[in-house]
Amino acid sequence: MTGTAEPVLFRTTGRAAHIVLNRPRALNALDHEMVRRIDAALTEWERDPAVETVVLTGAGERGLCAGGDIRSIHDDARDGDGTASAAFWRDEYHLNARIARYPKPYVAVMDGIVMGGGVGLSAHGSVRIVTERSRIAMPETGIGFVPDVGGTYLLTRAPGELGTHLALTGAQIGAGDALLCGLADHSVPADALRNFVDDLAGLPVGDALARHAQPPPRGELSGRREWTDDCYAADTVEEIVDRLLAHGDPAAKEAAETLLAKSPTALKVTLVAIRRARSLGSLERVLDQEYRVSCAALRTPDLVEGIRAQVIDKDRAPRWSPATLAEVTDADVERFFAPLGEHELGLAGPSAGDRPASGTAGRCGP
Structure with missing residues (x-):
């Protein structure tokens, strides 16, 4: 890919219109301009009677999309005022909701790596295709962030507590488990x-x-399911870890060890976000909640530190603050869900539950 290559390509072939994410060296990571272009194309194709199907694929052999451009988010959270990230998320989440309601078949080819923002572009589609190479995950807790792009909505629809397991651990799953968890609809061999x-x-x-x-x-x-449904039904992350360690299954112990390496704050916020998403109902209401949480994450040290450790320096040794689950208070968690007043995403429209109490509204950004 040259420096002048278009980051997303569009074409029509017969009755199908195609979106091709075209940043293969970056595993097709999603940036703001790509979101804008995809949204504009969907507007055009929605009005075009010659277009009957929209197809999403990724360039290269490694995957559809590894997620959002988190280097830019890192720089904005560390050195900026958060407005660039807020604007990106606002348009991205609107696009996620639009894909879910798109009036024409939206076929997402979820081949290879599909994570974070890639899940948002694909798993809300009406026809979701996986292959034997698919590796799907919402790995946000590992960078001090919380599942977004409607991920908490999608994962609440998995059987039992499997969605809680995936949200907290960030575990990657293949085609069979993606179908089981409701993240995909059909499996097609990669060579087909x-x-x-x-x-x-x-x-x-x-x-x-x-x-x-x-x-x-x-x-x-x-x-x-025997251990995920029991262990992840606990009321707190601490109790989930205790149950996993006590269960006896080696996979349960491995899950506990995975959790203990994640951001304690992100884990506690994710658990609350998943539980509240179950009762919110619509995707739009969940995206409104996720926007509040994402904006709050910009004001915490763990997002910058997590991206530094995983992506910038790649030392895989984040120094979380607070460093332990016990140090993360209920008040710390609740701050992530505080209303944003005039800065709300507003996908679900105004409601009494979304209006801030006096003095509680905030803006998105540090």
Whole structure:
């Protein structure tokens, strides 16, 4: 890819319009300009009677999209005033909601790595395709952040407490588990993807799927429900860790060790966000909540530190603050959910529950 390559490509072939994320060296990481361009294309195609299907793919062989451009978020949180990140999230979350309500079939090819913002672009679509190479995750707690792009909405719809497990640990899952958890609809072998996408130029989606869909590879999570459903039903992250350590299953102990390496603040906020998302109902209301949480994360040290450790310096040794779960108070957690007043995302529209009490409203940014 040259420096002048377009970060996202658009084309129409027959009855299908195509979005191709085109930053393969960055694993097609999503930036603000890409979000704007995708939204504009969806507007055009929604009005075009010749376009019957929209297809999302990623350039390169490694994956659809590794997530948002977190280096930019790191720099904005460390050195800026947060307005750039807030504007990005605002448009990104609006795009996530739009994809979920898009009136034409939206086919997302979730081949290879699909994480964070990549999940937001794909898993809200009406036809979600995975392959034996798919590796899907919401890994935000590992960088001091909280699952967003509607991730807390999607994960609450997984069976039992599997969504809580995935949200807290950031674990990667394959095709079988993506189907089990409701993050995907169909499995197509990777070597059949080109023919499947080509067929969409002339066939309805259902007919193309009938030609190429196959049973998915066997997943792992269904065999872990016995301990995930019990351990992650606990009221606090501390108790979840204690239950995992006491269970006896090696996989449960491994999950506990994974949690203890994540940001304590991000873990506690994520658990509350998942639990509240279950009762919020619509995707739009959950995205409104996620926007508040994301904005609050810009004002905490863990987001900058987590991205530094994982992406900038790559020492994989973040120094979280607070450093332990016990040090994160309920008041610390509640600050992430404080209303933003005039800075609210507002996807669900104004409601009594969204209006701030006097003195509680804030802006998005440090």
